[in-house]
Amino acid sequence: MTETASKSSSRLVEWMRPRRRLIGWTALLSVVAVVLVVVLARWLRGTPGGEAFIADYPGIVPPPEGTPVGIPAWLGWQHFLNSFFLLLIVRTGFQLRSKQRPPGFFTRDNTRWPRTKRAPRRLGIFLWFHLWLDAFWILNGAVYVVVLFATGQWLRIVPTDWAVVPNALSAALQYASLDWPTENSWVVYNSLQQLAYFAIVFIASPLALLTGLRLSSVWPPEGALVRAFPEKLARAVHYPVMLFFLGFVFVHVVLVFTTGALVKLNQMYLARDADDWLGFIVFALSVVVMAVAWVLAKPPLLKRIAAKGGTVRG
Template sequence: MTETTTKASRVADWVRERRRLVGWTALISVIAVVVVVLVARWLRGTPGGADFIETYPGIVEPPAGTPVGIPAWLGWQHFLNSFFLLLIVRTGFQLRSKQRPPGFFTRDNTRWPRTKRAPRRLGIFLWFHLWLDALWVLNGVVYVVLLFATGQWLRIVPTDWAVVPNAISAALQYASLDWPTENSWVVYNSLQQLAYFAIVFIASPLAILTGLRLSSVWPPEGALVRAFPEKLARRVHYPTMIFFLAFVFVHVVLVLTTGAVRKLNQMYTARDTDDWLGFAVFAASVVVMAVAWVLAKPPLLKRIAAKGGTVRG
């Protein structure tokens, strides 16, 4: 058996294993969803469950001075976040597949600031992943600065412990398929607020920190290496990506099933209206992301990477 045949066999085995895993995951997920819905509906039907939802309807009144509405810059941030995350997740799965990269990039030290270490050779997918990470972080920094500069942080940062029981109430209402009444143009429900807070201030910093640890930026030896082992970073980085995927899935489902036309206008055109402009902008953004997905193939990536170094393979 030749080496090429052996590699092809390993890849085929990996694909079959992944398909089997996806199948079992889908089946278990469907069963889990059915069970959760039935339990939630039963709980809502009990006197205690009904009283709990009446006491905690799922929304905490925002603090005085909280801005109403979603500004235009937040719509742009939403698109850029989606765009970068889509490609980051794609390259992340490519890296986890353990397949040999179709090319390798080495930085040109005559065109970039010199360092004491020799340039590190990167697989083309890792090179693209790191650049996407850098752009996503830059976008995130701009977002956080604007968030606090405009007071929008009051919409996603909890300021009252009542957010906890109200979030549980909102979760119970969603799970029972009798969803809470809300107007996200004015205030997010407590579950949304906690989810957005977790994404912005917990999951994103974790993704950045662990990504830095796994990148060539992190020192190869010294106290930082001992303080934060690479193995630990890998164990945290991948589940963080799965958390992002789960959030995006639930977010998209809820947007499309709770008044999609109005929600898309709020998110993409900064208007609380029922016309179809927001849907058109959303559709255009999906086309842009689809085109980027198709174009982000090794031939184009190699040509772009070659502008900053040497690409072989």
């Protein structure tokens, strides 16, 4: 274990010690809650009403005419880059939230392009990195949305029929009863998947951007825009949005790995509908790339890169 890793795990132990009872009770109650939900869902499914509901709303809305079939290679690339940037965005987010003193401070050189009227604000190195990652993440996301609409691929993740609501309920009931809805993500996502993908792309991501901009120095320091959107509100939303991202990714990845992982990894990482191990190998390589970035993206290297655009102290 590296020194920082052992430091952060001992911090975790420190944090847990006085909360032992609370953690124990929370774990116990969570298990009880899960069991109750499963029993309730199984019972509901067995009633005539429940059976009829699932027969009427199987959990999937048939794709509209003209919806493309398959996951194209460009989508695979964007999906990978999205995970790559988000990993480091979340890490720098936690570093910012920990309020530890950053191991360096950056001030942009304002005699060079892009020159601004306002003097540059001094940034901790973690915030400097957070903002660059955000810029790349947003660029990747903007390309994704443009191509999504240009290719008709949007029809797969944007609901176009209110039937998505009862079908999502039905899919939720089926997941909860542990008798999962069948789906074929090459052709169509089930309604719950569709709503989750829609929410992360078209609600959570814009919220992260808007609240992040509010907290950054691009937002004007005074005037109507400041009153219209208080900084406190932005701060109160930015962090829960990250928790939403983490919750989404956890459930998303667990489901990918429990519902035909080899097929799905081929679909997303190699743009093909097959059930051999190739997609898994590409996925594993992508994890290696992320791990290498994680190890390299430490203050010494970050400070050296930041120094190319200004002065770095501390």
